[in-house]
Structures are given as structure tokens and as C-alpha cells.
Amino acid sequence: MVETIKSIILDFQESRMETGVPRRLHIETVHGKAAVFIGVRRSGKSTYLFQVIQRLLDRGVPRQNILYLNFFDDRLHNLRQHNFGLIAEAYYSIYPEKKNAETVYCFFDEIQAAPGWEPFVDRLMRTEKCEVYLSVSSARKLSKEIATQMRGRALSWEIFPFSFREFLDYKGIESEGALSTKKRLLVQKSFTEYWETGGFPEVAGLGRNLRIKTHQEYFHTILFRDLVERHDISHPKAVTDLAHWLADNTASLYSINSLTGYLKSLGHKAPKSAVSDYLEWFEDAYFLFTARIFDPSLARSNTNPKKVYCIDHALVTSVSSGILVNSGHLLENLVFTALRRLHPEIRYYRTKTGREVDFIVSMRGGTRLLVQVCESLAEPRTRKRETAALSEAMAELGLKAGTIVTRNEDERIETGGGNIEVVPAWRFLLELPESTE
Known part of the structure; x- marks a missing residue:
């Protein structure tokens, strides 16, 4: 030897x-x-x-x-x-x-x-x-x-897959400082590519079919090497079915009871304790993440439904059935992973009247960041719903600012208690700090 x-x-x-x-x-x-x-x-x-x-x-x-x-x-x-x-x-x-x-x-x-x-x-x-x-x-x-x-x-x-800034580095596009019109157009075009390919370094530059094949290989390797083999799981099909359900339901709420019921409906005899273990092991492998509700009570935070996110939004499109995942969920997933790179604890917020804000992040120094994700605010009903939830959360938390991340829209909305910045995803990603230091 x-x-x-x-x-x-x-x-x-x-x-x-x-x-x-x-x-x-x-x-x-x-x-x-x-x-x-x-x-x-x-x-x-x-x-x-x-x-x-x-x-x-x-x-x-x-x-x-x-x-x-x-x-x-x-x-x-x-x-x-x-x-x-x-x-x-x-x-x-x-x-x-x-x-x-x-x-x-x-x-x-x-x-x-x-x-x-x-x-x-x-x-x-x-x-x-x-x-x-x-x-x-x-x-x-x-x-x-x-x-x-x-x-x-x-x-x-x-270490996460490429951030958008690192993807621009890979493309050789300068992203620091003020952007000229030409540079901004290059950055926006690159965001469209990042949206398609995600951040895994190996898939950057691959065609669609090869990218999907590579993502699926990652998915199966994670499942079998990091879960089935490492934890000696005797019913690998239950783990695979659960992983597919979670990928299909990215950015959605789940509870251990609902997941246990789902596996039971497929004929798996997985008790709640096993399902709970599987979820922990998915997080352990940095494949899936959960966001709990923001609540001072740990018990309530643990018993409320949680939201699930994947390590990479493009991996979701490569492994999911495509029936339930929509581009709004993928955008929310992309924003989650960008925030998760910087902060280990990302929560969602529910107002006293039951309205939901996608993310609340406790920053260093005690400040809080409220982020809502919405593909477009063009539809008046959507605009009213998203801004109402955010302004209500701002008022309850005593915050003067909130952010809505969209695909392309850019404006400032003044509310009674503060300002809501509506920003396109590419700009939101570039304006995030590189680290929490």
C-alpha cells in the first residue's frame, strides 16, 4: 500500500x-x-x-x-x-x-x-x-x-455551484462598477444563459441535451452515493420517489405528514421517522434545503410547514417532470440559493393576516432583509397581492424597505411605511455582497 x-x-x-x-x-x-x-x-x-x-x-x-x-x-x-x-x-x-x-x-x-x-x-x-x-x-x-x-x-x-457573478467571470464579462449600455446588455444576455444552464461548472457551455444528461447523472450519484450507500438505505426507491416529488415541488410548502402520506400512496412503507431522516440526509448532501417559518418560538417554527429548495434551479428543470414546476418557482429557487450562499438561515414570513413573504434574512448587525419573488408585476391583481404582503410585513417588523425580485421589471413603489424596490433578478444577484464579512 x-x-x-x-x-x-x-x-x-x-x-x-x-x-x-x-x-x-x-x-x-x-x-x-x-x-x-x-x-x-x-x-x-x-x-x-x-x-x-x-x-x-x-x-x-x-x-x-x-x-x-x-x-x-x-x-x-x-x-x-x-x-x-x-x-x-x-x-x-x-x-x-x-x-x-x-x-x-x-x-x-x-x-x-x-x-x-x-x-x-x-x-x-x-x-x-x-x-x-x-x-x-x-x-x-x-x-x-x-x-x-x-x-x-x-x-x-x-462551496456552491457558480454564482451569477462567477458565471460572468467564466464568460469573461466584467461585472464590477457602473455598467455601460453595451455591458448591461451583455450581462442581461448572460443572465438568460445562466437561467438556462444554472451554476454547475461542468455544464456551463454545454448544449441542452448534454446539460440535462449531466444534471441527471449528478442527481442519481447524489441519491445513491450520498444517501443510499452512505446510510445503507434498504428501500432506495422510496428515496428516489421522494427526491422527485421534492424537485417537482421546488419552492413549495411541505410537511413530514404530507410526504409520508405521499410515499404511502405509492406503496412505500416509510414511517415518519424515516422520511424525516431522508430529508436531513438530502440537506446533509447540499442537494436540497428547507426554509422554516420566521417565528420566535422554535416549536412553532418546527411544526409549521417548511418550504423546499434545490441547490440549483437548472438542475430542477433537468430532473423534474415539468408538470408542477413553473418559472416563478425556479426564480424563487434562484434567489434562495443566492441568499443561502451568504446566510445559513433563510426563513419565510407570514403576516398576522396570513399573507406570505418569500424570504426574511437576518443580517449581521441586527438588520433584516425582506425579499419577495415574483416573475412579473404586470397583472394588477398580482401586483396588489405581492406589494400588500410585503408592506404588511414591513409594518409588522418595523422595516422601511423591502425588495421584490422580478425577471425584468425595475421600479420603486412608495408605501405608507417605506419603499419597495422592484429589481430584475440579474441586478439583484450582482448587488448582493460576495461574502458576509
Whole structure:
């Protein structure tokens, strides 16, 4: 096994890295803590690791001081808790002079594929002169295992598929500062493309059929690798049927009871506890997200119906039946993922009279952002309904501003208690900050 690991290490050091489009993720490493990158499969975590490696090389770090292993490599399949020490043994048998003398930069990609890795990383950081970077496709790996096994020796960053700004970077379109008429038209045209293709880096530039095929492959890999295999699910068809229902009902309300009833109607014997687990595992894999109602009472927040969103609006169109999903729901999903990149807790709001506002986000510094999503306000009844819900929520929360995100409309509506900004989606996405810092 040592010889195999040695050849993998040397192969990487001689290979050419594909660093892709620079991501707009700014990380800071802390001595004695592993940097962990977490996100859905195919969101660009490996490429981001390569970007970090390239920055180290540009700083003058020798290539020999980079130790990179991808745990999806079949040759590492037999690595388990009892023989992780072979990694350090293999590396230092190639470079014995570096042990305790030079910093070694360790990059372990998709490390959740190797059971029992946490104590190894913890020990490596305590006993060797090294910096450690990890990528994982599971939130639970981070929150539970790392917290207990690594005793706080990790800082984590989320990696999502391309944001609209990153998509513009991929297209080579400058999005900073004031936009000239020509640049604005280019940005709007690119938004139409982003609307069609979504943010997964691999599908950018693909034709429609290939894009759908690729999205469907992601969908099945997430289901079977991240759910069925990882959690040893004995009824995979129930999970698949549930995933399809949730994709079909993106941006809609659900309850555990209604989902359990739905699976029962298909002949699945999945109890409520199992359905609850499935949902948690979908979130764990960064495939689906839930938004709870905004309520000071945790009990009420948990018992009220929740809304479901997918990691990528275009993935929804590729895997859903197309019967229930409409473009208004997809626009709402797109806005949700843009907000979720910045804030872990996105809620929906219900006014005292029962009107609903799609998103309320608690910002740093105690301010709150209210966002309603509506494809178009051209129809007077729609306009009245959306503005009434938002202005009512603004009054209840004591806010002077609210936002309605549309496909193309742009105006300011003055209400008795403040202003409602109506903005096209492309501009809303560009005006969001790149981070919460």
C-alpha cells in the first residue's frame, strides 16, 4: 500500500492542474486548524483545492511540499482507520529530509469516502509540521464527526455551484462598477444563459441535451452515493420517489405528514421517522434545503410547514417532470440559493393576516432583509397581492424597505411605511455582497 500511495503522490506532482475559473471565495487559514471545503458534488471543490495549491506554488512553495490525495481514487479504497498512518510514511519515505524541517501542505479531496479519517487528520496536525486542506460532500461530517473527533481543529467554508457573478467571470464579462449600455446588455444576455444552464461548472457551455444528461447523472450519484450507500438505505426507491416529488415541488410548502402520506400512496412503507431522516440526509448532501417559518418560538417554527429548495434551479428543470414546476418557482429557487450562499438561515414570513413573504434574512448587525419573488408585476391583481404582503410585513417588523425580485421589471413603489424596490433578478444577484464579512 505504501508503494501505491507513493506513486499517487508523485503522479500528482508531475501532473498539470486544471485550476478553472477563479472562485470568489476568500479564505483565511489559521495555524493549527484544517481548512475544510464543503458542498454538493461537482460544485468545484477539487478545482478550488487546485486554485489554493496554485497560489501556494506562486508564493514559492516547492511542488514537492504539496501532498494531494483524492479519496475517490480506487487505489485508496482499502485505506481505513487502522492504516491511515501509511500516508505520512509514504510521503516521508520519498522526502525524508522534509520531516519536521519544512511545512508540508496536505490536500485530502473527498476525504469522507474513507471511514475513520478524523483521528488521522487530528494526529497529523498535532505531530507533523503541516497545513491541512480537506474537501467533503457532507455537512454532517463537519458538524458532528469533526466537532467530536478533531476537537475544534477545523474551519469550514461552503462551496456552491457558480454564482451569477462567477458565471460572468467564466464568460469573461466584467461585472464590477457602473455598467455601460453595451455591458448591461451583455450581462442581461448572460443572465438568460445562466437561467438556462444554472451554476454547475461542468455544464456551463454545454448544449441542452448534454446539460440535462449531466444534471441527471449528478442527481442519481447524489441519491445513491450520498444517501443510499452512505446510510445503507434498504428501500432506495422510496428515496428516489421522494427526491422527485421534492424537485417537482421546488419552492413549495411541505410537511413530514404530507410526504409520508405521499410515499404511502405509492406503496412505500416509510414511517415518519424515516422520511424525516431522508430529508436531513438530502440537506446533509447540499442537494436540497428547507426554509422554516420566521417565528420566535422554535416549536412553532418546527411544526409549521417548511418550504423546499434545490441547490440549483437548472438542475430542477433537468430532473423534474415539468408538470408542477413553473418559472416563478425556479426564480424563487434562484434567489434562495443566492441568499443561502451568504446566510445559513433563510426563513419565510407570514403576516398576522396570513399573507406570505418569500424570504426574511437576518443580517449581521441586527438588520433584516425582506425579499419577495415574483416573475412579473404586470397583472394588477398580482401586483396588489405581492406589494400588500410585503408592506404588511414591513409594518409588522418595523422595516422601511423591502425588495421584490422580478425577471425584468425595475421600479420603486412608495408605501405608507417605506419603499419597495422592484429589481430584475440579474441586478439583484450582482448587488448582493460576495461574502458576509
